[in-house]
Amino acid sequence: DTAVSQTPKYLVTQMGNDKSIKCEQNLGHDTMYWYKQDSKKFLKIMFSYNNKELIINETVPNRFSPKSPDKAHLNLHINSLELGDSAVYFCASSLFGDFPSSYNEQFFGPGTRLTVL
Amino acid sequence: LAKTTQPISMDSYEGQEVNITCSHNNIATNDYITWYQQFPSQGPRFIIQGYKTKVTNEVASLFIPADRKSSTLSLPRVSLSDTAVYYCLVAEGGGADGLTFGKGTHLIIQP
Numbered sequence: 001d002t003a004v005s006q007t008p009k010y011l012v013t014q015m016g017n018d019k020s021i022k023c024e025q026n027l028g029h030d031t032m033y034w035y036k037q038d039s040k041k042f043l044k045i046m047f048s049y050n051n052k053e054l055i056i057n058e059t060v061p062n063r064f065s066p067k068s069p070d071k072a073h074l075n076l077h078i079n080s081l082e083l084g085d086s087a088v089y090f091c092a093s094s095l096f097g098d099f100p101s102s103y104n105e106q107f108f109g110p111g112t113r114l115t116v117l
Numbered sequence: 118l119a120k121t122t123q124p125i126s127m128d129s130y131e132g133q134e135v136n137i138t139c140s141h142n143n144i145a146t147n148d149y150i151t152w153y154q155q156f157p158s159q160g161p162r163f164i165i166q167g168y169k170t171k172v173t174n175e176v177a178s179l180f181i182p183a184d185r186k187s188s189t190l191s192l193p194r195v196s197l198s199d200t201a202v203y204y205c206l207v208a209e210g211g212g213a214d215g216l217t218f219g220k221g222t223h224l225i226i227q228p
Contacts, residue, residue, distance in 0.1 A: 004160075035218075041202070043161065043218035090160045103149035103208050106216065108160025 003027050004109035006091050012115045013081055020077045021112045023091030031055075032074035033106065034066060035090040043090070049074050050096050078114075086116045121205045126223040135192045137222050139205030142186050150181060150188045153204045155221070161204060165190070192224075200226045 004025045013019055025032060033056075034046040048056035052068045063079045074091060091109040123139040141150065151166040165172060167179040167188070178191040192199060204221040 041220060043204075043216075045216060092160070103151055103166045105151070105163035105166065106161075108162065111158070111160055 004091055004093055004107050006089075006109040006112050008112060009110065010113050010115075012117065014117055015081055015083060017081050018077070018079045019081060019114070020075055021089055021091075021114075022073070022075045023109060024073050025091075025093040025107070025109075026072065027093055027107060029093040029095055029107070030071055031094050031096040031104075032068065032071075033092040033094075034074065034076050035092060035108075037088045037090060037111070039087070047074075047076075081114075081116045083116050086114055088113050121207060121219055123203075123205050123219070123222045125220060126225065128225050128227065129195055130227050131196055132194055135195050135199070135224060135226075137190045137192075137203055137205070137224065138187060139190070140187045141205070141207045144185050144207050145209070148207045148209050150179065150185070151206050151208050151216075152177070152179065152188075152190050153206065153216075153218070155202045155204065161218070164203075166208075195224075195226050197226050197228065200224060 007022045031050045033048045035043050036046055037043040045058055046060050047066045049068045065077045067075045088111045090111045092106040094106040095104040121139050121141045129135045149166050149168055152164045153161040154164050155161040165174055165177050165179045167181050169181050172179045180189040202221040202223050204218045206216045208216055
């Protein structure tokens, strides 16, 4: 069984469209994340949710809106897509932890390659 | 999050031990050091994490000096399948704040 799954794997769309990427994890984790990896391979955190509540919201345009219907799902909706949104988007999940507990590794999905034309 | 610096690329040969060093001079008391591996067209995969001294698991070892300002990932007897990008990250506490990945080290293993 796939631990963290994303759909679709590839997404090609026109500028100005609205699209969604879905993410599901079956690991029983309580924290989920969205990352963006650009063409230079930098991977940056966008959002983090713990128990369906937003705990991180990095400097991301408000065209990006995460939605967490339950602990196992974190979807990413993008409005008015722009050329610069083209990237690979990764979903991840982990257990939530605070120091001095051990670091909780993140499990990443396979990624969704978004191409905006 | 503490900034990390690591070599952009490294080459080695099958069967060799590979050591990748990362510097993180402004690491904080409650930060953990963690390493991830990424193959093309895949998401990053956790390799190892540590706080201080030495940690070893079935795939790698992590050496952390007493001042914790650097760390070294050691891959024993590498194979061609170890060719990947390796990211050193400093994670605050349990890491729930998310991770900031740099460019990583592109390790190329040759026959």
